[in-house]
Amino acid sequence: MKSSRASATRNGAVLAWQIAVGAIAIAAWQTLVTLGLLDAFFVSRPSDIAKRLSTWVVSGTLWGHLATTLEESLLGLIAGAALGISFGFGFARSPLVARVFDPYIKMLNAVPRVVLAPLFLLWFGLGIWSKVALAVTLVFFVMFFNTYQGVRDADKVLIDNVRMLGASERQLVRHVLIPSALTWIFSSLQTSLGFAMVGAVVGEYLGATRGLGYVIAQAEGTFDTTGVFAGMTVLGVVVVIVSAGVSRLERWLLRWKA
Amino acid sequence: MTALELESVSRQFVTPDGGSYRALDSVSLAIPAGAFVAIVGPSGCGKSTLLNIAAGLVPPSSGSVRVDGEALSGLNRRATYMFQQDALLPWKNVRENVALGLVLAGVASADANARANEWLARVGLSTFAAHYPSQLSGGMRKRVTMAQNWILDRGMLLMDEPFSALDVHTRQRMETELLTLWESTAENAEFAEKNDSLRAQRTLRLKKTVVFVTHDLEEAIALADEVVVLSAGPASHVVARHPVALDRPRDLFELRTSAAFIDLYRSLWAVLRDEVIKSQRDA
Numbered sequence: 102m103k104s105s106r107a108s109a110t111r112n113g114a115v116l117a118w119q120i121a122v123g124a125i126a127i128a129a130w131q132t133l134v135t136l137g138l139l140d141a142f143f144v145s146r147p148s149d150i151a152k153r154l155s156t157w158v159v160s161g162t163l164w165g166h167l168a169t170t171l172e173e174s175l176l177g178l179i180a181g182a183a184l185g186i187s188f189g190f191g192f193a194r195s196p197l198v199a200r201v202f203d204p205y206i207k208m209l210n211a212v213p214r215v216v217l218a219p220l221f222l223l224w225f226g227l228g229i230w231s232k233v234a235l236a237v238t239l240v241f242f243v244m245f246f247n248t249y250q251g252v253r254d255a256d257k258v259l260i261d262n263v264r265m266l267g268a269s270e271r272q273l274v275r276h277v278l279i280p281s282a283l284t285w286i287f288s289s290l291q292t293s294l295g296f297a298m299v300g301a302v303v304g305e306y307l308g309a310t311r312g313l314g315y316v317i318a319q320a321e322g323t324f325d326t327t328g329v330f331a332g333m334t335v336l337g338v339v340v341v342i343v344s345a346g347v348s349r350l351e352r353w354l355l356r357w358k359a
Numbered sequence: 360m361t362a363l364e365l366e367s368v369s370r371q372f373v374t375p376d377g378g379s380y381r382a383l384d385s386v387s388l389a390i391p392a393g394a395f396v397a398i399v400g401p402s403g404c405g406k407s408t409l410l411n412i413a414a415g416l417v418p419p420s421s422g423s424v425r426v427d428g429e430a431l432s433g434l435n436r437r438a439t440y441m442f443q444q445d446a447l448l449p450w451k452n453v454r455e456n457v458a459l460g461l462v463l464a465g466v467a468s469a470d471a472n473a474r475a476n477e478w479l480a481r482v483g484l485s486t487f488a489a490h491y492p493s494q495l496s497g498g499m500r501k502r503v504t505m506a507q508n509w510i511l512d513r514g515m516l517l518m519d520e521p522f523s524a525l526d527v528h529t530r531q532r533m534e535t536e537l538l539t540l541w542e543s544t545a546e547n548a549e550f551a552e553k554n555d556s557l558r559a560q561r562t563l564r565l566k567k568t569v570v571f572v573t574h575d576l577e578e579a580i581a582l583a584d585e586v587v588v589l590s591a592g593p594a595s596h597v598v599a600r601h602p603v604a605l606d607r608p609r610d611l612f613e614l615r616t617s618a619a620f621i622d623l624y625r626s627l628w629a630v631l632r633d634e635v636i637k638s639q640r641d642a
Binding site: 265309 | 401414416434435436438439440442444445446448449450451452459460462464465490491493508
């Protein structure tokens with residue numbers, strides 16, 4: 102009890118500091134622009150950004166774009182995770198396949214995704230699917246490597262024990278290999294989620310008709326720095342909120358860990 | 360009847376530098392059903408390899424293994440194996456871990472859980488059923504592991520230094536609990552044999568055969584009916600077999616200071632000492 106209360110106070114202090122850091126940074130930004138030390142044309146100012154955000158919220162234009170970006174990210178995350186986990190599992194279970202494909206996996210992972218974006222636009226069009234595809238290429242490799250590692254890393258003693266207790270190959274996969282890999286997969290969920298959003302936004306940025314990336318690209322096209330920063334703010338806030346949710350989920354799923 | 364029979368079993372391993380290491384050299388050993396046999400030897404003598412071969416986890420390079428008279432191929436389905444390291448699944452709670460073997464065998468989960476609860480009561484961990492292994496002490500984890508193995512009620516228990524990671528007192532307690540469990544099933548078997556001839560055949564198997572590997576001679580003598588001494592590696596072989604004629608049930612807290620125990624210890628240590636010295640000279 103004592104220690105949980107102590108950690109609760111510590112969490113409170115951390116939160117207070119987190120808010121303080123943000124407040125100081127924003128205040129400094131606002132002050133520097135007001136004093137004329139920074140040019141509002143290049144860096145906008147927090148008060149303008151706040152005004153712009155409230156306009157978006159009141160007029161409702163924000164929600165459509167946000168929904169599009171989140172939809173693309175989520176689809177990319179799900180498809181990328183499904184593919185990455187299946188391939189990671191397959192490769193870990195058949196070392197020969199893993200060795201044959203090893204150089205190709207490395208090659209594909211080294212391709213800068215920005216290079217792929219125009220190709221995907223060409224293949225999948227201006228709609229959401231070219232963005233989903235881009236998110237998939239990012240999420241896939243994170244999930245793939247983590248699953249591969251997680252399965253390969255499964256404790257030999259646990260495997261032997263479960264086999265001695267009577268497990269078939271399928272039961273071994275279900276009771277040991279998948280849970281063992283899941284700990285790695287869950288730990289990479291934060292990274293994957295971030296990558297999925299990056300994929301979606303970069304895709305929108307390079308060619309789209311909706312989404313936060315599109316909003317930012319439009320604003321940049323007219324040197325509207327306030328719009329650019331407002332778009333970035335929305336992205337940042339969304340990532341923080343979603344991350345907190347993922348953290349809770351992760352804690353619950355990995356509750357067996359000491 | 361012979362529960363486990365090894366006939367000139369040898370095992371080589373490929374070393375990382377491409378050479379080969381002969382862990383076991385022509386080991387022959389017959390263990391009668393219902394016996395508690397301890398295998399001792401200096402570290403690195405191939406004790407665990409021997410046990411892995413008996414379990415079917417590692418095939419012998421040459422020689423044959425018979426379990427209850429039948430040649431062993433693949434895993435030994437008549438045995439459970441208690442490993443030196445923790446082998447409980449960390450993502451399953453205590454009850455799920457104990458019930459695991461039953462679930463794997465296709466027992467309905469309500470039934471499996473009920474039987475797991477019975478076993479948890481027997482090892483005194485009923486209140487910890489919903490805990491995860493990481494929340495238990497080392498001794499508790501061993502008790503869960505024992506329940507996990509014993510719930511399957513297989514005829515043979517293979518144990519690879521199961522208590523070596525525990526502190527001395529916890530270890531003695533676990534040894535006592537092991538003997539109590541083992542002796543209680545042996546009594547059940549005899550009782551059933553006398554009173555129910557129809558069930559006699561089945562219950563005979565209830566008297567479990569135990570193969571207990573340890574490097575601790577004291578532990579070996581305290582627990583076993585017979586102590587087998589393996590030579591220092593490489594190319595370990597059986598150098599001595601010695602019966603332990605101490606009465607059961609044994610009081611492990613008193614036993615170690617009794618004259619009979621000390622005599623046994625002295626004569627076995629005379630054999631084991633040479634092997635330990637050999638193993639340390641080579642190391």
